[in-house]
Amino acid sequence: MEEYYLICEDSLEGVFTGIYNAYLMKKPHSRLHISIGEEENLRLFAVYEDCPADEKKAASVAGTIIREFGTEAYLAICRALASGETDKGEAVYKTVVTGFHMKNRKALMGNLANPYVHRVFELARFTANEAHFHVEFLRFRELENGILYAKIGPKNNIITFIMLHFADRLPLENFVIHDEIRGIFAVHPKGKDWFLTSQEEGMEIHSDSFSKGEEEYSELFCRFFHTIAIKERNNYVLQRGMLPLRYRKYMTEFLK
Amino acid sequence: MNSDSKKTQYNLIPDSSRGMAVNCSNDIAMTLPESGRKMTLMEKLGILSDAAKYDVSCSSSGVGRKGDGTGIGNTSAAGICHSFSSDGRCISLLKILFTNECIYDCKYCINRKSNDVPRASFTPDEVCELTIQFYRRNYIEGLFLSSGIINSPTYTMELIYEAVYKLRTKYRFQRYIHVKAIPGADPMIIQQLGMLADRMSVNLELPTAEGLQKLAPNKHRKNILTPMRQIQTGITQNKEEIVVYKHASSFVPAGQSTQMIVGATPESDYQIMMVAENLYKKFDLKRVYYSAFVSVNEDKELPALPGGPPLLREHRLYQADWLLRFYGFEADELLSEQKPNFNILLDPKADWALRHLEMFPVEINRADYQTILRVPGIGVKSAQRIVRARRNGNLSFDDLKKIGVTLKRALYFITCSGRMMYPTKIEEDYITRNLISNKEKLPFDRDGMTYRQLSLFDDGMISSWNQAVSG
Ligand code: SF4
Numbered sequence: 001m002e003e004y005y006l007i008c009e010d011s012l013e014g015v016f017t018g019i020y021n022a023y024l025m026k027k028p029h030s031r032l033h034i035s036i037g038e039e040e041n042l043r044l045f046a047v048y049e050d051c052p053a054d055e056k057k058a059a060s061v062a063g064t065i066i067r068e069f070g071t072e073a074y075l076a077i078c079r080a081l082a083s084g085e086t087d088k089g090e091a092v093y094k095t096v097v098t099g100f101h102m103k104n105r106k107a108l109m110g111n112l113a114n115p116y117v118h119r120v121f122e123l124a125r126f127t128a129n130e131a132h133f134h135v136e137f138l139r140f141r142e143l144e145n146g147i148l149y150a151k152i153g154p155k156n157n158i159i160t161f162i163m164l165h166f167a168d169r170l171p172l173e174n175f176v177i178h179d180e181i182r183g184i185f186a187v188h189p190k191g192k193d194w195f196l197t198s199q200e201e202g203m204e205i206h207s208d209s210f211s212k213g214e215e216e217y218s219e220l221f222c223r224f225f226h227t228i229a230i231k232e233r234n235n236y237v238l239q240r241g242m243l244p245l246r247y248r249k250y251m252t253e254f255l256k
Numbered sequence: 257m258n259s260d261s262k263k264t265q266y267n268l269i270p271d272s273s274r275g276m277a278v279n280c281s282n283d284i285a286m287t288l289p290e291s292g293r294k295m296t297l298m299e300k301l302g303i304l305s306d307a308a309k310y311d312v313s314c315s316s317s318g319v320g321r322k323g324d325g326t327g328i329g330n331t332s333a334a335g336i337c338h339s340f341s342s343d344g345r346c347i348s349l350l351k352i353l354f355t356n357e358c359i360y361d362c363k364y365c366i367n368r369k370s371n372d373v374p375r376a377s378f379t380p381d382e383v384c385e386l387t388i389q390f391y392r393r394n395y396i397e398g399l400f401l402s403s404g405i406i407n408s409p410t411y412t413m414e415l416i417y418e419a420v421y422k423l424r425t426k427y428r429f430q431r432y433i434h435v436k437a438i439p440g441a442d443p444m445i446i447q448q449l450g451m452l453a454d455r456m457s458v459n460l461e462l463p464t465a466e467g468l469q470k471l472a473p474n475k476h477r478k479n480i481l482t483p484m485r486q487i488q489t490g491i492t493q494n495k496e497e498i499v500v501y502k503h504a505s506s507f508v509p510a511g512q513s514t515q516m517i518v519g520a521t522p523e524s525d526y527q528i529m530m531v532a533e534n535l536y537k538k539f540d541l542k543r544v545y546y547s548a549f550v551s552v553n554e555d556k557e558l559p560a561l562p563g564g565p566p567l568l569r570e571h572r573l574y575q576a577d578w579l580l581r582f583y584g585f586e587a588d589e590l591l592s593e594q595k596p597n598f599n600i601l602l603d604p605k606a607d608w609a610l611r612h613l614e615m616f617p618v619e620i621n622r623a624d625y626q627t628i629l630r631v632p633g634i635g636v637k638s639a640q641r642i643v644r645a646r647r648n649g650n651l652s653f654d655d656l657k658k659i660g661v662t663l664k665r666a667l668y669f670i671t672c673s674g675r676m677m678y679p680t681k682i683e684e685d686y687i688t689r690n691l692i693s694n695k696e697k698l699p700f701d702r703d704g705m706t707y708r709q710l711s712l713f714d715d716g717m718i719s720s721w722n723q724a725v726s727g
Contacts, residue, residue, distance in 0.1 A: 107644070112645045112659055113649065118658050135336060137338070137339070138394050139394055140394050142392075170392065173392065213389065217393065219298065220298060220386065220389075220390075223301055223302055224305050224390075225341060225347065228309045228341050228347060229309070229341035229342040229343045229345070230310065230343050230345075230565075231343070232550050232564055232565055233344075233550070235343055235344040238340075238343075239340045239342055242337070243339065243340040252395070253395075
C-alpha cells in the first residue's frame with residue numbers, strides 16, 4: 001500500500017492548500033500525509049507530490065474550518081501553523097479530518113483524547129505562550145529619528161500575533177518589530193494600519209543609533225529594576241524560572 | 257499630626273554630603289547628593305522605588321479594555337509581567353512612592369519618621385514622564401503610586417491626585433493606574449481620585465486591630481476600614497450608573513485590593529484567613545496580598561527573624577487564598593481554632609483532602625466540576641478541560657496526563673471508569689508519605705529552610721517551627 005505525501009509550503013496558505021488537495025485525491029486519509037518543505041527521509045513506497053500554495057483553495061479551507069468548527073478551533077489552528085515544528089501540517093490536516101467525524105463539530109478542540117487534536121492544542125499553546133512572553137519581555141529602544149525599534153528572535157513565527165497587541169497598545173507611535181531569525185519586519189506607522197515586510201525589500205533601519213532620551217530612560221529603568229528587588233528575598237532560581245535566559249539578550253535591563 | 261518644618265517641604269532637597277553613584281550594577285550605593293545640589297531624577301527614582309518595594313502589587317490584571325486609539329496604551333486582562341527582579345517577583349508596574357517623607361512612625365516601615373534615611377519627593381511631571389517613557393518601551397503596564405504622608409493624609413492625597421490628573425489629561429495616559437488611598441484623607445479627594453484610577457487599595461497593614469495598635473500607633477483599624485467601605489460603595493454605585501448612563505465614567509474599574517504583613521505580629525494563619533475571607537465577602541475586595549515581614553528596622557516590638565522573611569508561610573497563605581477565590585473553599589474548611597496553622601509539609605489543598613479521605617476517590621468521568629476541582633493535582637484549567645473532553649467519551653489516565661493533570665499527586669484521589677491508576681491504599685499515613693516524597697515545587701529555596709531540610713524534620717521540630725512561624 002502506497003503512502004502519499006503532499007509537500008506544502010511553510011505557511012497557513014501552504015498547509016490549507018495541502019488539505020484542499022488531500023480531499024480532492026479521494027484516497028483514505030490514513031494513507032495521505034502533509035509534510036512541510038522537503039521531506040528528509042525519503043521512503044521507498046511513498047509518492048511525493050509538490051503542492052504549491054493557492055490563495056483560493058486556502059481561503060476556501062479557512063472558510064470551512066471557521067464555519068464547521070468555529071473561531072476558537074480556527075485560531076488554535078492558525079497558532080499551531082505558526083509553530084516552528086515540522087509535524088504541524090500533518091497534525092492540522094488530521095485534526096480537520098477528525099472534526100468531520102465528530103457529531104458536535106464545534107467541540108473539536110475539546111477532543112483532547114485524539115492525538116492529532118492534542119498535538120494541535122499543544123503547538124498552539126507553545127505559540128501562544130511564546131507570543132505572550134514577547135508581549136511581556138519585548139523591549140523597544142527609541143532610535144534617533146524617534147522610531148521605536150524592537151528586535152526579537154522567537155522559535156515560532158509569532159510576529160503577527162504580537163503586532164495585534166502592540167498596535168492597540170501604541171496607536172500613536174511609529175514602531176518596528178524585527179524578527180531577526182526570519183528576516184521579517186512588522187511596521188506600524190503612527191495612526192495607520194501595520195504591515196509586514198521582509199529584509200530584502202530594502203528596509204533601512206539604523207538600529208544602532210539611539211536617541212538621547214533612550215540613554216536616559218534605559219538607565220533609569222535599570223536603576224528601577226535593581227532597586228525594586230528585596231535583597232532579603234533574592235532568588236535567582238525563581239527569577240530564571242519566570243524569565244527564561246534566552247529572552248534576556250534582547251532585554252534592556254540585562255544588557256548593561 | 258504634627259510634623260517638623262524640615263519634613264514638610266514638597267520636593268525637598270536632602271542635606272547630605274556625598275554624591276550618588278549612577279550605574280546599573282546590582283549593588284547600588286544608597287548615598288546622598290551633595291548638599292544644596294538639586295537631586296537628579298535618577299537619585300529620586302533610586303530612593304522612591306527602594307522605599308516602595310515592600311508593597312505588593314503583583315499584577316495589573318482585572319481590567320480588559322482596548323485603547324481607543326487617541327492616547328497611549330491598552331490594559332490586558334491577563335496579568336502581564338514585564339520583568340522579574342532578582343527576588344523572582346514580577347515587575348508589571350512602575351512602583352514608586354510619591355514621597356518617602358512621613359509624619360507617622362510605623363515600627364515596621366523603613367520610611368518612618370524616626371528613621372534617618374535619605375528623603376526625596378517627585379514632582380507630578382516627573383512621575384508622568386517616567387510612566388510614559390517606561391510604558392512606551394514596554395517596560396511596564398502602568399503606574400503604582402503610593403506615598404509616605406507629608407503634612408496630612410489629605411494634603412498627600414492632593415499631591416497624588418495632581419500627578420494622576422496630569423498623567424490622565426496632559427499626557428493622555430489611558431492605562432493602568434493603581435493608587436493607594438491614605439486612611440484619614442478627606443472622602444472627597446478619595447472619590448475624585450477614584451474617578452481617575454483603575455485600582456485603589458487601602459493597606460490593612462496588620463491582620464488585627466491589636467497588631468496595628470502595637471506596631472502602627474498612628475493608624476487605627478476604623479480609619480482603614482472607612483475608606484475601604486467608601487471605595488466599595490463607590491464601585492457598586494458606579495456600576496449602576498453605568499447601566500443607566502452608558503458614558504458615565506468609571507470609578508475604580510479594576511476594583512480594590514489590600515495587603516497585610518505576615519509574621520510581624522503573632523496572629524495565626526487561621527486568623528489571617530478569616531480576615532481575608534471577610535474582606536472578600538464583606539468588602540468585595542479583588543485581591544488580598546500577604547507580605548512576608550522583612551525586618552528593616554531594629555525595634556524591640558518587632559520579632560527577630562533569623563531565618564529571614566517567613567516565605568513558606570506567605571506561600572501557604574497565597575495557596576489558601578487561591579482556594580478561597582477559585583476553588584470554592586471556605587476558610588474554616590482549611591483551618592480551625594484547633595488547627596490554626598497550615599501544614600508546612602503539604603499544600604493546603606492536599607492537607608484538606610487527606611483529612612477528608614471519605615470523599616475520595618472521585619470518578620473523573622462522572623463527578624461534577626466542583627468535586628473535581630477539589631482533587632489535589634487538578635487545577636482550574638485541567639478541571640475545565642476534563643469536563644469538556646469527557647463529552648467525547650470516557651477519559652483514561654493517559655488522557656488526564658495530556659490534559660495537564662499532575663497524576664503523581666492526583667492518583668490517590670481519583671478513578672477513571674471505576675479503576676484507580678495503581679492498586680493503592682486510601683489511607684492517610686500512606687498517602688501523606690507518598691505526597692511528601694514527591695517534592696513539592698516551592699517558589700523559593702532560601703527561606704532558611706529548603707524543602708529538603710523540611711522533609712527531614714521529625715515531629716518535635718515541626719511543632720517548634722510552627723511556633724516560630726506563628727510568631
Ligand atoms: S504611614 Fe507608616 S507605613 Fe506609611 S510610609 Fe509612613 S511610616 Fe511608613
